[in-house]
Amino acid sequence: MPNYDLTSEQEMLRNSIREFAEREIKPVRLEIDRNEEFSYDLTGKMFDLGLFGVTCPAEYGGHGMDYLSYILIVEELARVDACQAATVAAQNSLGIAPIQYFGSKQQKEKYLPMLCTGKKLWGFGLTEPGAGSDAGNSKTNATLKDDQWVINGSKIFITNAANDWTAGVTVQAVTGESDGRKEISCILVDAGVKGFTSRAMKNKMTWRSSNTAELYFDDVTVPGDNLLGKRGDGFKQMMQTLDRGRLSIAAMGLGGAQGAFEEALKYAKERKAFGKPISSFQANAFKLADCAVEIEAARGLVYKACWLCDQGRPFGKESAMAKLFASEVFHRVANHCVQLHGGYGLMEEYPAAKFYRDQKLLEIGEGTSEIQRLVIARHLECF
Ligand code: CAA
Numbered sequence: 001m002p003n004y005d006l007t008s009e010q011e012m013l014r015n016s017i018r019e020f021a022e023r024e025i026k027p028v029r030l031e032i033d034r035n036e037e038f039s040y041d042l043t044g045k046m047f048d049l050g051l052f053g054v055t056c057p058a059e060y061g062g063h064g065m066d067y068l069s070y071i072l073i074v075e076e077l078a079r080v081d082a083c084q085a086a087t088v089a090a091q092n093s094l095g096i097a098p099i100q101y102f103g104s105k106q107q108k109e110k111y112l113p114m115l116c117t118g119k120k121l122w123g124f125g126l127t128e129p130g131a132g133s134d135a136g137n138s139k140t141n142a143t144l145k146d147d148q149w150v151i152n153g154s155k156i157f158i159t160n161a162a163n164d165w166t167a168g169v170t171v172q173a174v175t176g177e178s179d180g181r182k183e184i185s186c187i188l189v190d191a192g193v194k195g196f197t198s199r200a201m202k203n204k205m206t207w208r209s210s211n212t213a214e215l216y217f218d219d220v221t222v223p224g225d226n227l228l229g230k231r232g233d234g235f236k237q238m239m240q241t242l243d244r245g246r247l248s249i250a251a252m253g254l255g256g257a258q259g260a261f262e263e264a265l266k267y268a269k270e271r272k273a274f275g276k277p278i279s280s281f282q283a284n285a286f287k288l289a290d291c292a293v294e295i296e297a298a299r300g301l302v303y304k305a306c307w308l309c310d311q312g313r314p315f316g317k318e319s320a321m322a323k324l325f326a327s328e329v330f331h332r333v334a335n336h337c338v339q340l341h342g343g344y345g346l347m348e349e350y351p352a353a354k355f356y357r358d359q360k361l362l363e364i365g366e367g368t369s370e371i372q373r374l375v376i377a378r379h380l381e382c383f
Contacts, residue, residue: 053116
């Protein structure tokens, strides 16, 4: 029989993150969102709490936990604020993971301790202005000269990559051609290297207190040893990273849906119309019932995908399914949440509006819903 219980450690972890998010994040989430402020205070507290390097081995400064435990952390943060969840998810899944899984011993020793505990952040340089869904279409290039990589190009929409704590970025670059195909490799670039500049992207509709960057590489020169893994393996490294990363986006969908649902239920029980709480009208009660069912289904899918990952079994299809489903459940729940709030749902003083805006990113970031369907359809050998 499957066991649906979390371990007592996982329950304790969930409770402690919930308590932290309620105490520290909830009181400021709307204000920092309004001000588009990346919060060093909250990020520092999340470092102190051990929320970075969650699955990374202890010998590199990490906490050596299983993947489901990490996903519980992201879910609980997203229940209160997508932006703090994004800082944690991007650092663990996209900043730390490529170095953890593909880095040399020297690279791990150099970078991982500071990224796990040293209040330093690392970006995942995949997306470019002309290469989003078609992630293999990178124009950024790197040439090896005198055992040094010379990098030229640009990246866009890179989380955690333009703030005072950014220590660098993993850059996907075209490093040549072999057998008539582009050779793609990943290279580690430290912040502060000559020719590497970054700019925080402002005026976002969504994830406003998460740090999103545009990056420019103008003859950026780094040692040949900064190559991650083998030359030519870059695209596969990025894709494997996204297989895991999509689980954390799924967790954000799940946590966000849970948070929006709780706000909707609370409001619907308090708000009266025609002399009764609006939750007692069948049209509204059924909406809330549908939300509860969908969230439960999403939780099952997300946790099962994590369980497969923790078992060392293939999980790429399930991770795409979990990301697709949980982000679309969040879409429907956030929509109901605003609708149940009526006019107040349109006001930024209420969290409903923020849930509604923050949800949208999840159907686009780390692979659009269309790309998730493509990945699933390929697993089904539809074409
Ligand atoms: N694991 C390992 N290898 C993989 C793989 C995976 N998941 N997916 C593909 N590959 C390998 C293939 O096996 C193939 O290898 P061979 O050359 O040896 O045969 C190679 O990679 C090329 O694969 P495809 O032909 O399938 O590649 P494609 O060009 O058709 O693209 C795609 C596939 C699924 C559409 C991919 O481009 C993709 O995932 N696009 C979406 C990109 C994305 O998610 N971007 C998000 C960026 S991060 C972000 O958004 C962060 C944020 O801010 C929230």
